[in-house]
Amino acid sequence: MLEPQVTLDPAALNPVEEKLRVPLEDQLTSALRAATDEVTAEYAGEPVDAVTAMLLERTRAALHPDIAAGFEPNLDELRQVAEEIVRAA
Numbered sequence: 495m496l497e498p499q500v501t502l503d504p505a506a507l508n509p510v511e512e513k514l515r516v517p518l519e520d521q522l523t524s525a526l527r528a529a530t531d532e533v534t535a536e537y538a539g540e541p542v543d544a545v546t547a548m549l550l551e552r553t554r555a556a557l558h559p560d561i562a563a564g565f566e567p568n569l570d571e572l573r574q575v576a577e578e579i580v581r582a583a
Contacts, residue, residue, distance in 0.1 A: 496534070496582075498526050498575050500567070522565065525556035530575060537583050545576035 500522035502515055511518070529552035533545060540548070549572055554562040 525553045529553040
């Protein structure tokens with residue numbers, strides 16, 4: 495089972511975001527893991543790019559709209575999760 499982890503770069507955060515970094519990372523990680531579980535369960539042979547897009551869409555859908563709007567994951571790392579879903583199928 496995949497257990498992706500979201501880690502925010504402290505250097506890229508403003509002071510308020512830095513104070514909220516740990517709970518924000520937890521929330522983002524939880525949303526990404528839920529999306530990973532959903533996409534894995536529903537995977538039906540889609541290409542990696544489509545799986546990557548589904549992961550991003552479902553992760554954002556699980557977040558508060560303000561957080562989702564600012565969520566810009568590393569797409570290379572998200573693609574690695576998608577590749578693992580495809581590979582494990």
